[in-house]
Amino acid sequence: MLTLDRVCFYYKKGEPVLENLSFTVQAGEYAAIVGPNGCGKSTLAKLMDGLLLPKEGHVRLEHLDTSRPAELAQIRGRIGFVFQNPEDQFITTTVMDEVLFGLENIRVPREEMAGRALEALRAVQMEEHAEAMPHQLSGGQKQRVAIAAILAMRPEIIIFDEATSMLDPLGRKQVLDIMRSLHRAGMTIIHITHHMEEALEAKRILLLHEGRLAYDGDPFRFFDELPVADYHLELPFSVRVHQKLRLEAPFHADWKEAVRTQWPIS
């Protein structure tokens, strides 16, 4: 359970980015965090992972608190972070080394390392590329390697911060499929995204607006009841079709009635 308790954050005093933010993400949840550009989504993600510390309030993973230096490393070990640009994370020369590097950092016993790395590469269908150079892979493959490097460390929560935004449709689909299957396997997924189609995948949507939570709940109610355009967000295609059909439903009802009166079944 990851809890934000009255979190306030600013980069520059007097210019708050997040104000008095409180919510809890339960183990096994799949939550999307959405909001207009610059509303503080990435800042929130970094606070959740302990990359940034709140100016006021607390971020806790169960009883561990990011503001206690002795507990921060434990929290960071239990939460994985996938960035927008996987290349920012690559520092070694092969895919396998990239995954092993993370394991070395968290001091996994040497005899366990190769097995864990292979298992993680298999989970993202990249084991055949273990000896490839990361920089020669496609965008989607690079992001899958970045995910494997995180998976090998066996986190409980993975935060995807705009992790699909640089990918082509196929790469995006592959990463979304991985997120879905990780969620099915019990992993807690926090997905920060601009893409409302992707947000629809989540079971819960949190909308950030002007440093506060403007919505926290079901994705269907979110798209149905909220003036989504007011937040500079686009409705997913499927929701637009659904709303259009619903608007036209009276016409269809009349049409059926007209058919029934014109050609009554005797």
Ligand SMILES: Nc1ncnc2c1ncn2[C@@H]1O[C@H](COP(=O)(O)OP(=O)(O)OP(=O)(O)O)[C@@H](O)[C@H]1O
């Ligand atoms: N390192 C930084 N130093 C100073 N200000 C920053 C820094 N990082 C972000 N900001 C500012 O904090 C605010 C929130 O930024 P953040 O990147 O968290 O928003 P976001 O919702 O993720 O944006 P986007 O959707 O454009 O990625 C913005 O006004 C941004 O300019």
